[in-house]
Structures are given as C-alpha cells and as structure tokens.
Amino acid sequence: MNHTAFDHRKYAPAPVIAKPDRRWPNQRITRAPLFASVDLRDGNQALERPMSVEQKLRFFDLLVAIGLTEIEVGFPSASQADFDFTRRLIEEGRIPPQVTIQVLTQARPDLITRSFEALAGVPRAIVHVYNSTNPVQREQVFGMDRAGVRAIAENGARWVRDAATAYPDTEWSFQYSPESYSATEPDYAVEVVDAVNAIWRPDRGQRVIINLPATVEITTPNAFADQVEWFCDRVAMRDHFVLSLHTHNDRGTGVAAAELGLLAGADRLEGTLFGNGERTGNMDLITMAMNLYSQGIDPTLELSDMEGIEKVYRECTALPVHPRHPWAGELVYTAFSGSHQDAIRKGLSHRARHGGKWNVPYLPIDPLDLGRRYEAVVRINSQSGKGGVAHVLERDHGIRLPRWLAVEFARQVQTEAEVTGAEVNSRTVRALFERFYLEVPAEWRLAGYRMNRQGGQVDIDVQLEQSGVVQRLTARGDGVVSALVAALARRYGVALEVVEFDEHALEHSTGARALAAVAITVNGARVAGAAIAEDSAGAAVQAILTALATSGACSAGEVAELRRVQ
Ligand code: KIV
Ligand code: ZN
Secondary structure (H helix, E strand, C coil): CCCCCCCHHHCCCCCCCCCCCCCHHHCCCCCCCEEEECHHHHHHHCCCCCCCHHHHHHHHHHHHHHCCCEEEEECCCCCHHHHHHHHHHHHCCCCCCCCEEEEEEECCHHHHHHHHHHHCCCCEEEEEEEEECCHHHHHHHHCCCHHHHHHHHHHHHHHHHHHHCCCCCCEEEEEEEEECHHHCCHHHHHHHHHHHHHHHCHHHCCEEEEEEEECCCCCCHHHHHHHHHHHHHHCCCHHHCEEEEEEECCCCCHHHHHHHHHHCCCCEEEEEHHHCCCCCCECEHHHHHHHHHCCCCCCCCCCCCHHHHHHHHHHHHCCCCCCCCCCCCCCCCCECCHHHHHHHHHHHHHHHHHCCCCCECCECCCHHHHCCCHHHCECECCCCCHHHHHHHHHHHHCCCCCHHHHHHHHHHHHHHHHHHCCCECHHHHHHHHHHHHHCCCHHHCEEEEEEEEECCEEEEEEEEEECCEEEEEEEEECCHHHHHHHHHHHHHCCCEEEEEEEEEECCCCCCCCEEEEEEEEECCEEEEEEEEECCHHHHHHHHHHHHHHHHCCCCHHHHHHHHHHC
C-alpha cells in the first residue's frame, strides 16, 4: 500500500459564504421546477463512445415521451455529428410544439455563427453560451484577470444577440452559464451575469436563462444553497430571467444540491437521466423527479414505464443502471431481510383493507407506479424470515400459513438458502413446502373417508389405499381430529397430541379448496404435516396421517392392521 500518496493535507476546504441570514432552510418545495435535459450534450460528451445520430434520435424521442420540454441537443459548433443531428431534428420536423431545443456554444464569434446555422428554421430555440469564471481557470487556463474574463462573457452575449437578428422567424431564448459558478467568487459571478443581462435585457422582454453550474461539485449542498440565495439577493433584474442550476455529482450530492438550490430560489434544473455525465455525472433527473413524486408533488415528468426508459438509456449510452439506483434500480423495491418482508406483507395487507395515502413500511412509493410488480418486492434468500416466505407462498400459490408453520417453514427455507448460497425463487419455495409438509408417502394416501355426526359425536371411516388394497380405519370422537388422533394413539400405544391445528380455504385454487396444517407430538417429539384436499375434513385427516408418517413412529403396514384388529 502506498501510504505516502494518500495525504489529506494536500487539499484545502472550499471557501464558503458567511450567510447567517439564509432563508432557504425554511422554504419547502411545493412544485416541480422547469426540467431541462442535457443528456444529448453533457451526458453524450461523457460517453466512452458518443451516441450515433440514430441513437440520439431515439434518446430524443424518449426525452419527449417522458415530458421534457427543454432539451439541449448538442454542441453543433464543436461536433459535426451534433450539427447533423440538430439539422435532422429540424428538417424532419421531429420537434413537437411543446419542446424547445437548446444548443451549447463557447463565447466565440465563429462558433456562435455556426450554432445559429445549425438552428436555422427552428421555430423556437435556446442558445446557450458559457465561459469559465472561477479563479483557477482565469489564472491557469485563460491567463486573464476578472475584467478580461468578464469581457469574454459580454462579447459572447453581444454576438449571440446580434446573430439572432438574422433569424427573426425563430423565437430565441438566450442562456448564459458562468461555468464553475460554485467555485467563482460570488460577487464576481454577479458582476459577470449583470454584464450579460445588461446586453440581453431580459427586462425588455428577451427570454433569458441564467444557469449556475456546479461544474465540479466541491462543497456541501447547504453551502451551494447559500451561494444561490446570495446570488438571487444581489443580481440585477432577478424577476426578469429564469434562474437555472446545473449541478454535477462529484461528492455524490448533485441531487441534494439541486434540491437545496430550489429552496434558495432556482426555477429550472438541468440534468440527465440516471445522472449520466462527466466524471460522476450530472444531477439525476429521475431521482430528482421521483423525490418530488414521492412527496405528492407532480414531477411533470412521466416515468411510469421505468423499464422502457432504462432499456433505451442502456441501449443508447451502453451504461448500466445500478440495481440500487434510487427509485429505478432493479433491487430498490425488493426486500430480502426477514423483518422487512414481514413489515411489507403486513403493510400491504393493511393498505388493501384501509386504503388512504401510501404508507407502507420500507416502500417509500408503490412499486406498481413505476411498472414494478409486487412479485419482485419480496425475494427469498438466507436473510429472509417467516414474513417473506409466508408472503411468497400466499402471493404466488394462494397458501396462507398459520404463524407457527410460517416460523417453522422459514427455518427450512433458510437452511436451503444457506446450503445453496443463492436466492430461493417462488417455485422452489412451493416445492420445499411440498417436500417438507405436503408430500405423502404412498401408503399413507387418503383414498376416501366417510363421516357421520350424531349427538355431538363424530364417526369417521377412513380409507387408505395400500399396495392396491383399500384399508379402512374407523374412529369415534368429539370431532374429526380428536377422533382420529385418539384412535391412532390407542392403536400404536403412543402418546399422540395435537399441539397446533389450522385449516382454511385456499384463495386462488382451482380444484382443491382447503388446506389443513397440523403439528402433533408423538411420544413428545414434534412433527408437522399439511394437506390440500377437496374439503376441510379430508384435508385435516390427511394432514394428521402425513404428520404421523413423518414422525416415523409407526409404519403404514401397522395402520393397515388397525382395521383388522378392531
Ligand atoms: O458543467 C458545466 O459547467 C457545464 C456548462 C457548459 C453548463 O456543462
Ligand atoms: Zn455540466
């Protein structure tokens, strides 16, 4: 291990604004911001293999279907592929009326001219010009002072304004980003934005978007929110432009920064699906929108076909969606842990009975909303307990277990899962239940029975088919179970006691209608058995015989003797 290289003293903390008068902590997000996608630009620029034009078209259609109304489609002055793509969108009439496309350009006259050429003929568009404003870039990259960098922005604003006049049929929005805003001195960022707005004049009707990027996320979301609120308080013409944020996720808090930025006064958020983008990515639009949704706020994006969205995303970007990706991952609505499964099962059944606002333990939203099935919610492995196992049997096989049997059976399933080390699927859970409780040795199979109730007494006549011969066993008692148990105990000379008994109708059964489960002690040793039959009495008799067979305390041959001896 190279200990000398890992030295935190190499780093300085990011500067923070002293802002004791911050108001944003008392705000609430009550509606969705205007969402803008930068998948086809920032996201695409970060791909190992940028999307082909066909892939971009497919992705664009997805963004439209989701409900994005502002979509940055590329950097046409820097990339011929982006230029061609922008032209195809326009020439093939692929931009629906509610959608405004946006292109990014650096603040250089030739690039701005080319960007407008790419947009020729579009009914509405946003031209997005940017330059870095932070001291590191000013000093190390541009070798310029504050005034020099401000002049870049002002010139960019002028060129954009002037170029637009050549395309009077297009409704133009102008967007300016002081790149690395969060690493820029706050007063200087305001100075530059004011200078840009003095040229664009949003107060005179020009639609302007000022976009504050956390180009590299360098601090905590609360510090970013302070920066946004500070900016809003000091920038000129604040009521006349749209304030947009563009956060990245270097510290893993790109969404949190955007959320707190909304509290601090932003109107619009730029981001990408599943947070694709440079390095650790951009603000994830899906997480952001679903965070709103889960609070009862209309996110304005339609995400119900999450599987379909993921498919297009994966196929176009060649990137996977992490199985634990917030809201969308394959495993985020799955519980393996026993206590979680138990709580979910109870919560879902409580909800089925009482309805109301969604409030189910461990499930912050209803998975069905995103096209996920409840079947996937509870999955069984060695961490699972009675709740999960019972849930799977009931949900998929209509078999409702009494608590005592659920506890006992879960132990069997857990052992199985520990042996294989793998997930136990629903079919295997059913197979294990059959193996441990339902399977009847051939000699113990109930061929039929007759029952006669008289004066509070029950006479039963049980027929077992053994080696092709029907053997009969008759008994009398207060009920079917007690009569049979007493007769069997007498016959074998064993202490036989019923310690648990449960029977119920099977819910979604086609043929057989009843399930009986019984735990008996045979000379003190506990065994359990269950049976599914046409009716509850038949199921009860078979369950007792199966349990007795499992105990190994007597052989089927001896039962056959029973009738002859009596
Ligand atoms: O991250 C960034 O700063 C950008 C700008 C071009 C907006 O992508
Ligand atoms: Zn970016």
